[in-house]
Amino acid sequence: MERDFWQRFSKNELALAGCVIVVCLFIVSLVAPWISPYDPTEIHLDNILSSPSAKHWLGTDQLGRDVLSRMIWGSRISLKVGFVSTGIAILIGTLLGAVAGYYGRGVDTIIMRFVDIMLCFPTFFLILAVIAILEPSIWNIMVIIGITGWMGITRLVRADFISLKERDFVQAARAIGASDFRIIFIHILPNAMASILVAATLGIAGAILTESALSFLGIGVQPPTPSWGNILTAGKDNIDIAWWLSLFPGLAILVTVLGYNMLGEGIRDTLDPRLRG
Amino acid sequence: MLRRMIFMIPLLFGITIICFSVMHLAPGSPTDLQTQMNPRASAELRERLRAMYDLDKPLHIQYALWVRKLAVLDLGTSFSPDRRKVSDKILERLPVTVSLNILSMILILSLAIPIGVLSAVHQGSLFDKLTGVFVFIGFAIPTFWLALLFMILFGVNLDWLPISGLRSLNYEYMPPLVAFVDLIKHLILPVTLAAFGGLAGLSRYMRSNMLEVIRQDYIVTARANGLSERTVIYKHALRNALLPVITLLGLSVPGLIGGSVIFETIFGIPGMGQLFYMSVMSRDYPVVMGILVIGAVLTLLGNLLADVSYALADPRIRIS
Numbered sequence: 001m002e003r004d005f006w007q008r009f010s011k012n013e014l015a016l017a018g019c020v021i022v023v024c025l026f027i028v029s030l031v032a033p034w035i036s037p038y039d040p041t042e043i044h045l046d047n048i049l050s051s052p053s054a055k056h057w058l059g060t061d062q063l064g065r066d067v068l069s070r071m072i073w074g075s076r077i078s079l080k081v082g083f084v085s086t087g088i089a090i091l092i093g094t095l096l097g098a099v100a101g102y103y104g105r106g107v108d109t110i111i112m113r114f115v116d117i118m119l120c121f122p123t124f125f126l127i128l129a130v131i132a133i134l135e136p137s138i139w140n141i142m143v144i145i146g147i148t149g150w151m152g153i154t155r156l157v158r159a160d161f162i163s164l165k166e167r168d169f170v171q172a173a174r175a176i177g178a179s180d181f182r183i184i185f186i187h188i189l190p191n192a193m194a195s196i197l198v199a200a201t202l203g204i205a206g207a208i209l210t211e212s213a214l215s216f217l218g219i220g221v222q223p224p225t226p227s228w229g230n231i232l233t234a235g236k237d238n239i240d241i242a243w244w245l246s247l248f249p250g251l252a253i254l255v256t257v258l259g260y261n262m263l264g265e266g267i268r269d270t271l272d273p274r275l276r277g
Numbered sequence: 278m279l280r281r282m283i284f285m286i287p288l289l290f291g292i293t294i295i296c297f298s299v300m301h302l303a304p305g306s307p308t309d310l311q312t313q314m315n316p317r318a319s320a321e322l323r324e325r326l327r328a329m330y331d332l333d334k335p336l337h338i339q340y341a342l343w344v345r346k347l348a349v350l351d352l353g354t355s356f357s358p359d360r361r362k363v364s365d366k367i368l369e370r371l372p373v374t375v376s377l378n379i380l381s382m383i384l385i386l387s388l389a390i391p392i393g394v395l396s397a398v399h400q401g402s403l404f405d406k407l408t409g410v411f412v413f414i415g416f417a418i419p420t421f422w423l424a425l426l427f428m429i430l431f432g433v434n435l436d437w438l439p440i441s442g443l444r445s446l447n448y449e450y451m452p453p454l455v456a457f458v459d460l461i462k463h464l465i466l467p468v469t470l471a472a473f474g475g476l477a478g479l480s481r482y483m484r485s486n487m488l489e490v491i492r493q494d495y496i497v498t499a500r501a502n503g504l505s506e507r508t509v510i511y512k513h514a515l516r517n518a519l520l521p522v523i524t525l526l527g528l529s530v531p532g533l534i535g536g537s538v539i540f541e542t543i544f545g546i547p548g549m550g551q552l553f554y555m556s557v558m559s560r561d562y563p564v565v566m567g568i569l570v571i572g573a574v575l576t577l578l579g580n581l582l583a584d585v586s587y588a589l590a591d592p593r594i595r596i597s
Contacts, residue, residue, distance in 0.1 A: 117291035120573045120580075124535030125553065126299070129569045132557040133302045209419055213539055216421055219557065236425055236543070239440075240433045250422030257417040 008270045015266020021259030029075040038066035040073040041224045049242045059244040061234050067244065070226035071252055077227040078256060081142050081211040082204035088146025089207075090200050093153025098184050098192075100154065101161025112158070115151045123148050127210070128219065136219045145207050153199050160192035194271040201264030205257040212253050228253050281584055285577060292573045293347065297340050300566050352567035357559060363567040367549060371571075373443070374541070374548035378533045380464065381472040382526065389476050390519070393483020397518075398510055400488065408480065415477025421539050424470045428543075431466065439463050441545040467544045471536060475529055482525055486518040493517075520591050527583025531576045 009015055028035070037057075044064030052059045058067040100111040127144050134140045164170065165188060173187050214220030215229025216236075223230055228249040235246030346353070352363035396405040432440035439445065443463050444456075451459060490496065491514050499509045537550030545551070549568060556564035 113287060113291065117288055117295065120288060120292055120531070120576045121295070121569070122531040122535030122572045122576065124538055125569055125572045128538065128553065128557050129299055129565050130302065132560055132562070132565050133299065205417065209417075212419055213421055217539065217542060217554065232422060232425065239425065239428055243429055246422070246425040246429060250419055250425065253419050253422065254414075254417055257419075258414070261413065261417050 005270060009266070012266045012270055014262045015270060018259050018262030018264070018266055021255060022263055025075055025079065025256055025259065028072060029079045032072050032076055036066075036069035036072040038069040040065060040069040040226045042066075049238060049245075051242070052244050058248050059242065061231065061242075061245055062238060065226075067231065067248060070231055071228065071249055074226045074228045074231065074249070075252070075256075077138065077221055077225070078208045078211060078253070081138065081145065082208045082260070084142040085145035085149065085207040085211075086200050086203040088143060089149040089203055090153060090196060091150075092147065093150035093199075094157050094189070094192075094196060096150070097154040097157025098161055098189065101158035102165055102180070102184050102188070104162075108158070111154070115154055118148070118151050121148075124210075124213075127214065131214070131219050136214075136222060138221050138225070141211060141214060141220055145210050149203060149207065153196065153203070156195050156199055157192055160195055161188055164188045164191055194267075198264050198268045198271070201260055201267060205260035205264070208253065208260070209257055281581060285581065288577060289574070292570065292577070293344055294340075296566055296570050296573070297343060299569070300562065301336075347570065352570075353563040355556075355564050356561045357556075357564075363563045366552065366564060367567055367571060370547060370549045370552050373546065374534070374537050374550060377464075377468060377471065377540075377546070377548060378537065380468045381475070381533070384468060384472040385475045385479055386522075386526075388472075389479035390483055390522075392480040394487050394510070394515060394518070396480075397484045397487030397491065405484075408484075412477045412481045415473065418473075420470055420474050420536070421543060423473060424466070424540065424543050427466055427470065438466055440466065443546055467540050467546060471533070471540050474536065475533065478529075479522070479525065483518065483522065486521055487514065490514045490518045520587065523583050523587045523590060527580045530579030531572070534572050534575060 042065060044060070047056075047060055047064040048062055050056060050060045050064075056066050056068065058071065061067055061070070096111050096115075100108040126148050130144050131140065134144075161184075170183060170187060173183050178187070211220055211227070212229035212232070215227045216232045218230070218233060220229055221227035231245060231249040235242065235249070238245055350364045352367070354360050355363055355366055392408055396402075396408045399405055428440045431438045439462060443460065445451075445459050445463075491510070496509060496514055499513045500506075504513075534550075537548060538554050539550070540546070541548045541550035542554045549571075552564065553568045555561075556568070
């Protein structure tokens with residue numbers, strides 16, 4: 001089964017391309033201190049808003065900081081936000097979905113009504129409202145994106161659990177006296193991993209988009225910490241003179257999100273061709 | 278129908294509970310320790326919050342009082358210097374946001390449906406592949422970035438379209454027709470960009486619906502009866518493929534409303550999204566909470582409307 005997976009995965013061009021992008025981003029953010037040509041927070045007021053040149057490949061910003069270096073360091077932020085907030089969402093979503101699907105009845109109704117309620121809120125409004133009250137910091141943002149993004153996963157996991165719990169292997173486990181806890185986490189959950197993995201990969205892409213939008217609005221990652229979103233803010237402020245501030249960070253976001261989306265769709269195709277949308 | 282309405286009540290109840298708890302994260306809540314640690318919460322602010330939310334009373338009574346005020350749309354007064362009623366502030370901006378969203382919804386529908394149908398009917402063609410790529414990029418592109426690029430291209434470099442506000446400064450001195458054209462010119466960029474995000478999703482959805490429908494028995498029957506391909510596709514198949522779209526439109530309401538924060542902020546449009554953003558930045562809690570509640574209720578209404586129209590459009594739903 002596993003060998004089969006890698007074989008099909010390596011034939012799926014979409015998945016491979018996505019994989020290459022994601023791995024490259026990992027490497028870039030890992031070696032950021034060594035490959036960025038300048039200190040990303042070093043201010044040079046004598047060299048502000050200079051256009052791309054041999055010295056500064058992607059130009060400098062309104063404080064004379066090197067845009068390429070800021071983007072390289074910014075990749076760390078998007079990676080961190082993507083993984084931590086999706087991790088939180090997966091944790092909540094899987095737990096609630098598993099409990100709702102496995103136990104059914106009243107528990108299920110309560111959890112699914114809660115999902116319905118959460119889905120009524122324009123997510124972006126909810127995130128902004130919480131940030132208005134707490135401080136905008138990278139940790140708050142990761143937590144908030146996580147706790148407003150679990151509903152889809154709950155629905156997914158619940159559906160998987162409802163169909164899986166009737167299967168023979170679960171009946172067998174119950175017959176030999178396995179506890180509910182054991183059945184849920186040891187027996188059923190591994191079988192639901194495929195759809196969780198796909199949702200997680202696509203979730204990372206969504207979280208990165210949300211973080212960049214928040215930082216762009218000035219309520220995400222706070223300067224001087226570089227993030228792709230807050231470089232774009234500088235791009236908007238200098239829209240009539242410095243196109244490079246607007247073009248490159250957005251391109252980075254696009255390629256990153258595209259990478260995770262391709263990887264996610266690729267994994268989905270590989271794991272279960274029937275799921276193809 | 279009536280069941281749907283009753284079903285909304287616990288949802289409304291839940292919405293108010295969540296808003297209420299978010300509000301209680303605020304400095305000035307019974308956990309005063311947090312307040313003292315927070316330098317942004319001045320003594321005056323704390324006093325006002327206390328008075329406004331009856332913080333001296335027990336929590337469940339606070340909640341009951343707040344809901345009672347909410348029921349008559351009394352959302353309190355804004356913290357901003359103008360001290361206006363929150364409901365007034367929101368209501369004067371709501372029409373702008375709603376009409377912008379309706380315009381972009383119309384744009385989405387009028388583009389996504391033909392794209393979806395054509396790529397399904399000609400599955401595997403060049404057009405299908407190109408729109409497939411477009412959809413994939415459409416999902417991944419940060420729309421606020423696209424907005425910046427469009428502003429640079431059409432606003433700054435080509436100077437074709439205005440990039441901020443809804444009207445030019447000399448709007449009042451224009452003859453009606455020129456003023457109308459002026460408004461249209463201001464609307465083009467924001468509406469196009471707000472539509473962009475939904476476009477990818479809907480055209481893909483439309484395509485898969487259509488693919489499913491044209492495999493159905495009744496389509497085969499229609500063909501077997503000798504109906505022309507045109508009639509089969511545009512009369513029999515399209516009508517059935519369109520049905521689920523109604524539900525999707527209902528579901529896309531929160532996304533559109535949420536997205537209005539970004540577009541109204543970028544393009545300087547005086548709508549609810551911009552008000553929300555400004556209130557978040559100035560920590561005007563009553564306005565933030567008011568918009569949060571109203572946004573959620575609008576979503577609920579959108580879903581209800583979608584359900585009702587679905588029932589009207591599809592007799593099968595009505596009978597069962």
